[in-house]
Amino acid sequence: MRSGGSISIWFFIGISLLVNGLLILGAGIYEVVRPPENPVVLFQVHANVWWGALLAVVGAIYCLRFAPSRDGAGG
Amino acid sequence: MTLTTVVIAGARLVRLAPVDLVIVVFYFVLVLAIGFYLKGRSNTGEDFFLAGREMTAWIAGLSFLSANLGALELMGWAAAAYQYGILAAHWYWIGAIPAMLFLGIVMMPFYYISKTHSVPGYLKLRFGESSRALSAISFAFMTVLMSGINMYSMALVMKVVLGWDINFSIWVSSITVAVYVTLGGLRSAIFNEVLQFILIWAGALLIPILGLVEVGGFRALQAQVARNASAEYTHLWSTLGSFSDNPMGIHWTGIVFGLGFVISFGYWTTDFLVVQRVLAAKDLRSAKMAPIIGAAFKMFVPFIVILPGLLALALLPMKLTGEGAAVASGGHSYNEVLPLMLARYCGPGLLGLGITALIAGFMSGMAGNVSAFSTVWTYDIYKALIKKNATDAHYVLMGRWSTVLGVLISIGTAYLVMQFLSIMDYVQALFSFFIAPLFGTVILGMLWKRATAAGGFWGLLAGTLSSVGMWAWVKVDPAALRYVALSSHARDMAENMYRGLWSWIICVVVTVVVSLMTKPKPDSELNGLVYGVTDIPAEAQVAIYQRPAFWAVAVAVVFIALNIIFW
Numbered sequence: 062m063r064s065g066g067s068i069s070i071w072f073f074i075g076i077s078l079l080v081n082g083l084l085i086l087g088a089g090i091y092e093v094v095r096p097p098e099n100p101v102v103l104f105q106v107h108a109n110v111w112w113g114a115l116l117a118v119v120g121a122i123y124c125l126r127f128a129p130s131r132d133g134a135g136g
Numbered sequence: 137m138t139l140t141t142v143v144i145a146g147a148r149l150v151r152l153a154p155v156d157l158v159i160v161v162f163y164f165v166l167v168l169a170i171g172f173y174l175k176g177r178s179n180t181g182e183d184f185f186l187a188g189r190e191m192t193a194w195i196a197g198l199s200f201l202s203a204n205l206g207a208l209e210l211m212g213w214a215a216a217a218y219q220y221g222i223l224a225a226h227w228y229w230i231g232a233i234p235a236m237l238f239l240g241i242v243m244m245p246f247y248y249i250s251k252t253h254s255v256p257g258y259l260k261l262r263f264g265e266s267s268r269a270l271s272a273i274s275f276a277f278m279t280v281l282m283s284g285i286n287m288y289s290m291a292l293v294m295k296v297v298l299g300w301d302i303n304f305s306i307w308v309s310s311i312t313v314a315v316y317v318t319l320g321g322l323r324s325a326i327f328n329e330v331l332q333f334i335l336i337w338a339g340a341l342l343i344p345i346l347g348l349v350e351v352g353g354f355r356a357l358q359a360q361v362a363r364n365a366s367a368e369y370t371h372l373w374s375t376l377g378s379f380s381d382n383p384m385g386i387h388w389t390g391i392v393f394g395l396g397f398v399i400s401f402g403y404w405t406t407d408f409l410v411v412q413r414v415l416a417a418k419d420l421r422s423a424k425m426a427p428i429i430g431a432a433f434k435m436f437v438p439f440i441v442i443l444p445g446l447l448a449l450a451l452l453p454m455k456l457t458g459e460g461a462a463v464a465s466g467g468h469s470y471n472e473v474l475p476l477m478l479a480r481y482c483g484p485g486l487l488g489l490g491i492t493a494l495i496a497g498f499m500s501g502m503a504g505n506v507s508a509f510s511t512v513w514t515y516d517i518y519k520a521l522i523k524k525n526a527t528d529a530h531y532v533l534m535g536r537w538s539t540v541l542g543v544l545i546s547i548g549t550a551y552l553v554m555q556f557l558s559i560m561d562y563v564q565a566l567f568s569f570f571i572a573p574l575f576g577t578v579i580l581g582m583l584w585k586r587a588t589a590a591g592g593f594w595g596l597l598a599g600t601l602s603s604v605g606m607w608a609w610v611k612v613d614p615a616a617l618r619y620v621a622l623s624s625h626a627r628d629m630a631e632n633m634y635r636g637l638w639s640w641i642i643c644v645v646v647t648v649v650v651s652l653m654t655k656p657k658p659d660s661e662l663n664g665l666v667y668g669v670t671d672i673p674a675e676a677q678v679a680i681y682q683r684p685a686f687w688a689v690a691v692a693v694v695f696i697a698l699n700i701i702f703w
Contacts, residue, residue: 068173070195070327074334077166081159081338081489088155088485101483103346109486116338 068129075123082117085109150297150479156488163335163492164312167328167499171316174324181528184321184535185253185511186416193422195330197429200413201437202329203504205336209441210497211289214477215470217445218456220384220629221361221369222702224445225438229372230396233431233695235404237688239414240427243405245672246582247415248423249664254415254508255408255578256516262581262665263592265520270596271577272516274570275408276509280542281566282409283505284549289471290498291550296468297475297491306550309495313502314543317510318536322416325507329413332496339486339493340440343474346481347447360450369449372702379623379630386630387622394633398640402575409508420673424684431691435698441474448473451480502546509542510535569607572636573599576643584651585659585666591651599643606635 089109096104152160178184191199216224252258256275260268287306294305316324351357358370368375368382375381376388404410404427417423448456454468456476462469468476478490514535519526526534577596580587609616610631618624621634659669675683 070330073166073170073327074331077163077331077335078338080162081335081492084155084159084162085485085489088153088483092483097483102480103350104483106346106349108342108346108481109483112342113485 069127071123072127072129075120075125075127078116078120079124080120082113082115082120085113086117087113089113150487152298152488152491153484155485156491159485159488160492160495163496164308167316167331168312170327170331171319171324174320174327177323178319178321179529179532181253181531181535183323184532185515186412187321187323187326189416190418191326191413191416191422191426192418193425193429195326196414196417196422196426198333198433199326199329199416200410200426201430201433202333202336202500203325203410203413205333205437205497205500209437209501210336210340210494211292211471211474213441214445214448214473216629217442218448218470218473220382221365221449222372222442222446223369223375223382223384223386225372225442225702226391226395228434228438228442229695229698230391231400232404232434233691234396235400236427236431236434237692238401239405239411240424240431240684241688242667243578243582244414244423244427245420246665246667246670247411248417248420249670249672252415253515254512255406255411255574256512258665259577259581259592260516260520262662263577263587264589267577267589267593267596268516268520270593270600271574272512272520274574274600275512276517278566278570279409279505279509279512280545281549281552283502283509283542283546284552286498286501286505287546287550290495290502292471296472297479306547309499309502310543310547313499313506314540317503317507318539321532321535322412322507322511325503326413326416328503329500332500335489335496336493336500337440339489339491339496340444340474342486343477343481343490344439344443344447347444347451347477351447351450357446357450361446365449370446370702372699374703379625384629385623385625385627386633390621390630390633390637394637397637398572398575399633399636401579402571402636402640406574406578407571408512409504412508412511413504421675421678421682421684425687428684428687428691432687432694435691435695444477445473448477452476502543506539506542506546510538513538513542569603569639570600572640573603573643576640577647580644580647580651581666583667585662585669586651586656587647588651588654588656590654591647591649594650595643595645595647598646599639602642603635603639606638 086109089107089112092104093107093110177188182188213224213227216227247255247258250258250261252261254272256268256272259271287310290309291302291305294300295302316328320327348354348357351360358367361367361369366383373388376386376391379385379387414423414426417426456462456468456470456473457465459469459471461467462472474494478487478494482490514531518534518538519531523530573596576599577592580595581592606620610620615624617631620638621631623630662669664670680686
């Protein structure tokens with residue numbers, strides 16, 4: 062949905078996923094370089110790295126697809 | 137037990153890293169930004185209370201589901217899954233899917249065509265002012281209590297996981313919700329609910345994925361649950377032949393007729409909290425598709441709610457107990473299942489997203505309650521009973537003020553929510569007081585043109601009073617459980633199911649008897665309100681795969697398959 066020819070809700074969602082994904086990916090990479098003293102269960106699968114990357118990619122796609130400057134973007 | 141004792145008893149599970157705090161703060165900034173961005177788009181009553189009726193089916197459908205995906209879902213049902221096993225999934229499948237499909241295909245045309253602002257507003261059109269007043273007042277009462285439950289749950293999570301002060305948590309989230317709903321009305325609530333829906337999945341999905349990796353798959357999970365609790369915990373239907381054969385103490389008749397029919401249909405088809413989202417759809421086809429889209433996603437919510445409860449039963453080294461026992465022993469309660477699993481798997485960043493998912497769930501539930509309360513208060517109580525002929529701008533202003541008032545009352549009720557075995561039992565009791573009889577009144581009103589105004593009012597009143605009466609009877613004399621719930625083995629949830637069923641039957645019987653004794657409205661006054669005297673637009677010009685009925689059948693097939701797989 063667009064709010065009167067302005068920003069789509071999906072653009073806000075893209076921003077949210079992109080920012081959160083980048084933050085989680087960054088934290089995950091930091092943990093790979095400097096493993097914590099008390100790791101979580103299944104630390105070895107580095108969930109924050111791949112999950113953060115996935116969210117960032119999906120968020121970036123939504124940001125581009127529903128950017129306010131794009132004609133016809135809507136939802 | 138008081139909130140103070142809970143706070144003192146609990147020790148924090150985790151400490152947030154700076155990156156987690158950034159993620160949580162970013163979420164609050166984003167939802168407030170959306171509220172400020174939309175504040176110029178809520179100047180008329182239609183904008184503020186119905187989001188301009190311009191939502192697509194997808195937005196209305198996700199919002200419809202998200203408004204329900206609050207504390208109740210995330211905390212309560214993960215706790216219920218730990219207590220009762222996979223039986224808790226009945227509240228997502230038979231306890232939701234048939235009713236959501238029925239709303240979309242059968243009931244939505246009447247709500248939408250009548251152009252009502254609310255469910256009590258429909259009752260006004262169909263049965264008159266007295267039925268509307270009764271339903272509006274009981275709904276407003278239930279809504280602020282529900283909102284209080286949300287706040288209590290949210291504060292509990294913040295206390296358990298982060299050690300945050302309970303008052304700080306309540307006030308920060310409440311003020312945020314009050315700001316964005318007051319500024320942007322239902323449009324802002326819906327925007328944020330869709331955002332919250334995505335964040336809930338993004339933050340909660342890793343728990344079942346990593347849990348299944350750790351336990352070694354679903355078969356291994358079943359085996360471990362059988363060792364730690366009982367094999368009955370992983371069967372949906374096979375243990376429901378007797379009250380004493382399953383952890384919930386319920387018979388299949390209670391699940392099918394009490395939950396699957398009365399409670400579920402009552403909630404999903406007449407609770408204005410969820411129906412309001414669908415009324416905001418841009419056209420009738422979108423309004424019919426929205427509950428079907430919601431149902432499709434609803435079927436998979438157990439993956440992020442029920443499965444973590446079962447995984448906790450299999451994997452957590454400690455035994456979780458009721459709230460009272462947890463306080464006494466210094467241990468953890470059922471309601472802490474989800475935070476405990478979050479702390480188990482989520483490191484910096486992911487933990488922040490998981491906490492944000494929980495906060496988002498609580499806030500979407502709270503915003504749903506507050507926006508629905510604001511609409512019912514303004515249109516069905518204030519406008520109907522206090523000030524009839526004010527300007528549209530006056531009612532929008534009242535809507536904004538009642539949003540703030542609703543938040544303040546909810547904060548007060550948050551401190552009353554500690555009486556039941558688990559949060560969900562309490563909510564179920566509330567549902568059966570008001571929702572089950574209301575469903576009886578609405579469904580007769582829509583499908584039976586002979587139902588009269590007097591029949592509708594007295595049926596609704598009798599059903600509601602009988603429900604409260606049965607609840608009080610069992611409280612005063614626990615032995616009465618054998619009559620209300622058909623078995624002395626019945627637990628709280630089973631009692632709620634049967635109480636809902638009886639109150640619905642009483643409502644229907646009284647409505648029918650009184651209607652047959654009173655004069656009905658002529659057909660000309662029922663156009664747009666009742667089946668058989670309403671012209672519903674045909675969909676012949678639309679391709680079959682674009683028709684709501686096609687997708688309703690597809691969802692129904694998956695629903696049946698899931699029940700067979702987990703039988």
